[in-house]
Amino acid sequence: MEGAATLPAWRANLATIAALMARARNELLRVPGAAIPGVLAPTIFFLGINGVFGALTQLHGFDTGTYESFVVPVSMLQGAGFTGAAAGVNLARDMEQGWVDRLLVSPAPRWVLLAGTVLAASARALIPATFVLAIALALGAGWPGIDGLLIAYLMVAAMAAVAACWGSALALRFKSQSAAPLMQAGMMALIFTTTAYAPLALLQPWLRSVAEVNPVTRVVDAARQGFLGAVTWSETWPGVVALTGLLIVLGAWSLREMRRTAV
């Protein structure tokens, strides 16, 4: 105990974050079924959208190769969105069961408690992303190259963090799992009102206008570039900037909600 008492603050914070991440991992190992919806939903969407809308590549102006390559990054990001939103639902459950109250009376700073939830979601999002990717590659999606793959995974992890911040803010605001549909619908709207189904030029005018201002369009483009062609810095940095901006805004909001939460 003496050792713990003399631990520098930054090390104690890191240990707390690691402990919270380990708790999320344990949950996954002890309740394997908990990960299934997060993995199944983007996979089914990928297979479904591909089977149903695959003929869209015949449209004039759809100058990408296979629809699998076009859609797989969206499904990976969708998996990240689901996983992040699930982190919010789990936080709401923990609030209902009193676990969060116990965390709040601990000496750990609020941002550390939030970081544990958000980073756990980022790590967890790699599972559905890898599953969808494996299926897509088996069905004929183009190999994105190591650089394209790394960028896609970076976008997935950061998108899950964004979704976890969104879900956590709503969980802390409503303090109930009833807010789950709002967490999921928000992420679904953010990810699908982009160039998810077709290139910008082929979208209906209203969706094109929304996609042009939706920052996640830049994220989709960055994650998609390796699957469709060469990886370039000009396609990558807008995605990084968009995710950084979203993380700052939603992170600040969830932290504010966390600080306002009284025991």
Added chain:
Amino acid sequence: MSELRKTARVVGALGMRSIRQTFRRPQLIAPILVFPTLLLAIQTGGAGGAVNLPGFPPVQGFLQFMLAGAMMQSLMLAGNSGGIALAVDIEMGFTDRLFAAPIPRYAIVLGRLAGTAALGLFAAIWFLAIGLIFGAELHSGVVAVPIAIVLVTATAMAVGGIGAAIALRTGSASVVQGLFPLVLVVLFLSSAFFPNGLMIQPARAIAEYNPLSFVVEGIRDPIVSSVDAGTELEALLAVLGIAALGLVLSARALRHRLRVG
């Protein structure tokens, strides 16, 4: 009061409870209305160019084509939500109290199905209204409205029967909730979202025999073209088939539930 009237009152009361329960819980109403509406908007905006594909049936627009798909998605999820709610009732012991009441056992299931049918009716009206507000035309005129309402309501009840059977058999809300992805699979493997002829194999081959495809076409036909008696008859037969399956499964599951308690 005759036995039939008494049973009808029980069914009505349980149906009303089921509807109130759904509208009070965002987790139950969101999959029925919010997600299908969101998906309708996104798919119409994202894949709307599909109407220019060679082989796409003549339609006024992709929204007009997609309305039937959105209704199908909504009613399928209404059936699933009804199953989840019934399983929650079993988990919390409410169903046991109903079993102990002097009412016919089948009225308990019928009450839940009446609620699901009402939600289907609501979904049909909701999506027809959305379509009309955003400019979709009903090609065959007003007759498309009752056809859509009848088919959607009846299919919601039929699909709800399968959801109820699984709830009664397992008594676990999480198991019924776990069927949510399956609902999406069955929908994607039908002509709910795209013309059958333009789908990619093997989805196209499966969609051709999927009973839901017949129901979708029955709802869609009067919206995008004129009423065809053959298509409507096929849709009706498909609904009856699903209802018969749900009925048999529910009856067997109810007997099982009464045996195990």
